Amino acid sequence: MAVKLDIEQDYDSMGWSALQQILVWYGFPLGFSGFVMECVLNVRFAIILNGKKLRWIEACSGFRQGCPLSPYLFIMCAQLLSNAIVQRGHSLGIQMASKGPRITHLLYADDVLIFSQATCGLARKMMKIIEDFCKWTGFRVNSNKSQILFGKAVDRANKKKLTRILSFKSVNYWKYLGIKMSLKRLKVADFQDLLAQVMEKLNVWGKKNLSLGGRIVLLKSSLLTLPNFVIMHLVVPKKVLQEIEKLCRNFVWHKSNGERGLHYVA
Numbered sequence: 001m002a003v004k005l006d007i008e009q010d011y012d013s014m015g016w017s018a019l020q021q022i023l024v025w026y027g028f029p030l031g032f033s034g035f036v037m038e039c040v041l042n043v044r045f046a047i048i049l050n051g052k053k054l055r056w057i058e059a060c061s062g063f064r065q066g067c068p069l070s071p072y073l074f075i076m077c078a079q080l081l082s083n084a085i086v087q088r089g090h091s092l093g094i095q096m097a098s099k100g101p102r103i104t105h106l107l108y109a110d111d112v113l114i115f116s117q118a119t120c121g122l123a124r125k126m127m128k129i130i131e132d133f134c135k136w137t138g139f140r141v142n143s144n145k146s147q148i149l150f151g152k153a154v155d156r157a158n159k160k161k162l163t164r165i166l167s168f169k170s171v172n173y174w175k176y177l178g179i180k181m182s183l184k185r186l187k188v189a190d191f192q193d194l195l196a197q198v199m200e201k202l203n204v205w206g207k208k209n210l211s212l213g214g215r216i217v218l219l220k221s222s223l224l225t226l227p228n229f230v231i232m233h234l235v236v237p238k239k240v241l242q243e244i245e246k247l248c249r250n251f252v253w254h255k256s257n258g259e260r261g262l263h264y265v266a
Helices: 016-025 030-040 070-088 120-137 156-166 188-206 212-223 225-233 238-253
Strands: 002-008 105-108 111-115 147-149 169-171 173-176 179-182
Touching: 016 030, 016 070, 070 105, 070 111, 070 120, 120 156, 147 156, 147 173, 156 169, 188 212, 188 225, 188 238, 212 225, 212 238, 225 238
Parallel strands: 147 169
Antiparallel strands: 002 111, 002 147, 105 111, 173 179
């Protein structure tokens, strides 16, 4: 099984005392740690409404979004979860090949995936690690948005037990880093969002008076990056690729007045 965690307001809920201890634990000099904490502590915000500044708002935890330090500090805090899984979750993880490495988790900023065999004992161990991580850092896991994806070999009774232990919702697919992940082979209907994004961009560009060269440059530099990212990670049905090619072809060769032009062949 795979568990996807939704960390609630990750930047806002990080405890400053935990951050200070993490800096010490990583071995940063006390002077450097003090400078970093000075950049984080005692922060005040003000809202300007109709040109008038309202009273100051004192920050009590979390990082400032947009601050150059915030991503690095957040990654250091998230590393605690990775260390806990490696040290305490030896039996967690799945092996994709007989001689391949055991994959226990994937971390990309606040997008967290944890893999495990579908047993009640491992589910309790996973939940204990997650709860301890939240106590250490002040992060909160949103149980309503966190999800579980079970393998085909897991029966219905075992699924109910595991969802009860983890308190997460069981799903048939989810999106991770913009990629739809499912145990079943994806069909044309699963790529309607991608086609809608392509059509939306083409509709906006179609209203502008662009030359043939300008249209080709837009397609290569901006539009085709969308399907390329998906194609790199998923097996896309041929019909979807043909539809994208058709939309791009019509955009290139249609005239500015909306009439259909000739499709030249080299």
